[in-house]
Amino acid sequence: MTFQRPLAYILIVLIAATLLVAGCTMQATGSSPKAAADAARAQADTAFTAGNYHAAETLYALAQENYTAAGDTTDALSARDRGFVSVRMTIEFPYNKSAMAQAIADAYPAVPADRRAGWLNGSMIATMQSDGETWYYADNVGNMRYHNLDLMQNMTAAMNQTPLYDPLTHYAFAAVNATSGPYGGPVAWEGTEVLSVPRDQLPANGTLRLWFPQPIETGSQTNVTILSVEPAQYVKSETGTGADLGLAYLEIPLADVNGSFLNVTATFRFVQHDQRFVIDPAKVQPYNTTSPEYLKYTASGKNIVVTPAMKAKAQEIVGNETNPYLEAQKIYWYIMDTLPYSHAPHIWLDASGTPESVYVLDTGIGDCGSQSMYFAALCRSLGIPARSVGGYQLVPGSAGTHFWAEYYLEGYGWVPVDVTAAETADWSYNATADQRHQFKAYYFGGLDPYRYIIQKDVDIPLTPDPGNAVLFKMVVQSPKVVCDTCPDDVDLILQQYYTTTVNRA
Structure with a gap:
């Protein structure tokens, strides 16, 4: 069984990445790039604090560009990361109310309009506020089926099966x-995880830091063996199978990546019990x-x-x-x-x-x-x-x-x-x-x-500590990625190039 990120997730991430890097470069007449950067950064911080995340995103990108022009790499990195956070605040909420209503109507044309309107105005629809507007969660569309069991049961009846x-x-x-x-009968599993990133998606230089997930020993999961992590020369540490969170940590000099793809792989096996x-x-x-x-x-x-x-x-x-x-x-x-x-x-x-x-x-x-x-x-x-x-x-x-x-x-x-x-x-x-x-x-x-x-639990710290890097640290079902020379939010974007395959041995 092979797992990849859903296509809708990938498209949203790519759209957000495009927005982040598409900001125009501006500089106030007669001002230095550093002064323009400081002004944009202050405006961005104010916008973010006020809940104007779309505006903050553009202003942080502007600050980043001007700090880079001024040769201030430290502040450029800080502005880039704040821009990443601004994007993450809105990335899952692409719809205004009318677009959300249309998306729901398109997905459920047989449902009466008054019932759909009740969904849209009900308490179980996810929204957020940005730039004075209400924005609607993309997965509200699919959630309507989970919230209305008649729709779900109609779907499973049409499939003639109920998944799971x-x-x-x-x-x-x-x-x-x-x-x-x-603990019941043992079931043996073998797994392979692959991160295969096109070389042209990465900068020429810098270091890509990767935290690669691995299986751990628990009461029900036993006989865990990590068979390989490649390229082995870039593996700096592994937590081992007895840890609360299984990780292999790699540091990859991007100047060393000469092929068409950067490939990182791991293989493992374990036994699971009911x-x-x-x-x-x-x-x-x-x-x-x-x-x-x-x-x-x-x-x-x-x-x-x-x-x-x-x-x-x-x-x-x-x-x-x-x-x-x-x-x-x-x-x-x-x-x-x-x-x-x-x-x-x-x-x-x-x-x-x-x-x-x-x-x-x-x-x-x-x-x-x-x-x-x-x-x-x-x-x-x-x-x-x-x-x-x-x-x-x-x-x-x-x-x-x-x-x-x-x-x-x-x-x-x-x-x-x-x-x-x-x-x-x-x-x-x-x-x-x-x-x-x-x-x-x-x-x-x-x-x-x-x-x-x-x-074994959420919010277990990564090893080694990534510091203040912008990461989705709570869960590690896919690699965590940090790259200070990358212009885009690689921790999100590179997930589209990651697959996990686990089959019965």
């Missing part, structure tokens, strides 16, 4: 063996609240946050319950029953500093990453250690990037939870109510072996 749900019923409906332990935790609430032991791991996974983080509002929501959900297993179970079913799956604007969330779990708390929608971080945040708010695990799901026909959650119970260990996989039961056009419930119940404590794990 159909192949996963083999595990969800299997008989439970309470004496066999939580999981089935059978838990007796009465046997859950008290937490050691002074242990480093307990403190780590109950603390507030960048995206899994513990705030008064999050604590209040968690308490509202669990009521008087105090058993951590039963509390986590209530949280799971709350998310399952009240928060529909929905693609989220992750680039904007990261650039704006909005925590993913807060986004779900505020909007009531989210995708696998957002939902898993929300689950973890609610658990942490109650003193239950929890985290959001990332990598890929490998289900045939539906493989792709994925996140799910785990919470910790003394006496049992890290217990898996996958709200998003469970929700696919509602997409089925022919599942019975009992089958839907059984399928959902499985993913509270059960997990299929179609998984490739790269990180």
